[in-house]
Amino acid sequence: MSRVSLTQYLVEKQREKNLIPAELRLLLEVVARACKRISFSVRKGELAGVLGDAGTGNVQGEQQKKLDVIANEVLLEANEWGGNLAAMASEEMDHSYPIPNRYPRGSFLLLFDPLDGSSNIDVNVSVGTIFSVLRMPEGVTDPADEHFLQPGSRQVAAGYAVYGPSTQLVLTVGDGVAEFTLDSDIGSWWLTGNNLTIPADTREYAINASNRRHWMAPVRRYVEELEAGSQGPRGKDFNMRWVASMVADIHRIITRGGIFMYPRDQREPDKPGKLRLMYEANPMGWLIEQAGGAATDGTRRILDIEPEKLHQRVAVFMGSKNEVERVTSYHREL
Ligand code: P6P
Numbered sequence: 001m002s003r004v005s006l007t008q009y010l011v012e013k014q015r016e017k018n019l020i021p022a023e024l025r026l027l028l029e030v031v032a033r034a035c036k037r038i039s040f041s042v043r044k045g046e047l048a049g050v051l052g053d054a055g056t057g058n059v060q061g062e063q064q065k066k067l068d069v070i071a072n073e074v075l076l077e078a079n080e081w082g083g084n085l086a087a088m089a090s091e092e093m094d095h096s097y098p099i100p101n102r103y104p105r106g107s108f109l110l111l112f113d114p115l116d117g118s119s120n121i122d123v124n125v126s127v128g129t130i131f132s133v134l135r136m137p138e139g140v141t142d143p144a145d146e147h148f149l150q151p152g153s154r155q156v157a158a159g160y161a162v163y164g165p166s167t168q169l170v171l172t173v174g175d176g177v178a179e180f181t182l183d184s185d186i187g188s189w190w191l192t193g194n195n196l197t198i199p200a201d202t203r204e205y206a207i208n209a210s211n212r213r214h215w216m217a218p219v220r221r222y223v224e225e226l227e228a229g230s231q232g233p234r235g236k237d238f239n240m241r242w243v244a245s246m247v248a249d250i251h252r253i254i255t256r257g258g259i260f261m262y263p264r265d266q267r268e269p270d271k272p273g274k275l276r277l278m279y280e281a282n283p284m285g286w287l288i289e290q291a292g293g294a295a296t297d298g299t300r301r302i303l304d305i306e307p308e309k310l311h312q313r314v315a316v317f318m319g320s321k322n323e324v325e326r327v328t329s330y331h332r333e334l
């Protein structure tokens with residue numbers, strides 16, 4: 001049985017469903033090629049001298065890893081000349097990056113977290129790249145940060161690459177979720193999962209439980225009910241997983257179900273959480289919804305949130321629909 005390549009999958013989305021213009025198909029192929037290059041660097045690890053700290057910090061005030069910087073550069077260099085983008089924005093850059101005048105500009109905006117979970121890179125735990133594509137607002141010729149501030153419901157494509165035991169690319173263009181696996185011998189992405197679907201119920205939850213004493217009441221109630229298991233109100237036992245790489249945790253959930261939580265907490269009640277809306281919660285939220293799951297910030301659908309800042313943070317509850325709806329209902333009972 002001959003497998004379907006990423007190119008064939010995207011050409012068919014373009015041709016049969018007229019779902020994506022050629023310009024978007026080409027953009028996604030370039031992003032996939034950049035993720036392949038990042039995968040090759042990640043895999044080499046210390047042998048390529050890419051582990052450890054870069055000695056610099058990012059806009060989040062976080063210590064950058066060498067691979068954070070490398071992955072960011074790979075995505076910028078791969079995408080700046082193709083003519084399908086007006087600008088790019090990255091977790092690793094304070095402001096958005098307009099396509100230089102020496103290249104033609106296109107009608108899309110690309111946002112990415114070039115290497116999510118990079119605190120795991122030095123201990124050889126799965127990390128990933130998250131990306132989101134928006135359209136440039138009509139009539140705008142000089143792209144700036146403000147043009148990226150669109151709700152996640154306006155995304156035209158979203159996905160991630162997970163650099164794990166195998167390298168996989170998971171993406172949506174609004175017609176379900178497809179999964180591709182990289183054959184690193186020949187550098188090709190092959191369709192290994194189509195119309196991925198998240199079970200509405202689950203017995204698996206993901207949260208950093210070391211923050212328990214800081215949680216707000218609805219989260220504490222929800223997690224304690226899970227921990228009470230078959231002796232508690234839920235009447236069944238649950239299991240916990242926490243990789244501390246959002247891409248790895250979300251990939252598990254898209255593959256077999258579960259609920260991922262990164263709530264705001266009492267340490268900084270005004271800070272809405274740790275994860276970023278534009279290039280983590282929005283792309284992951286759309287993928288989760290396209291796979292039949294749900295994604296909220298505890299009270300609102302993530303994709304409905306009107307962004308105010310490029311790097312704004314948001315609380316995240318996403319995964320199996322019935323569990324996300326339950327924990328969200330606990331917030332609404334407040
Ligand atoms: P904590 C990685 O730094 C990240 O942004 C996500 O990928 C991950 O889910 C989360 O933070 C882990 O946070 O507080 O458990 O280290």
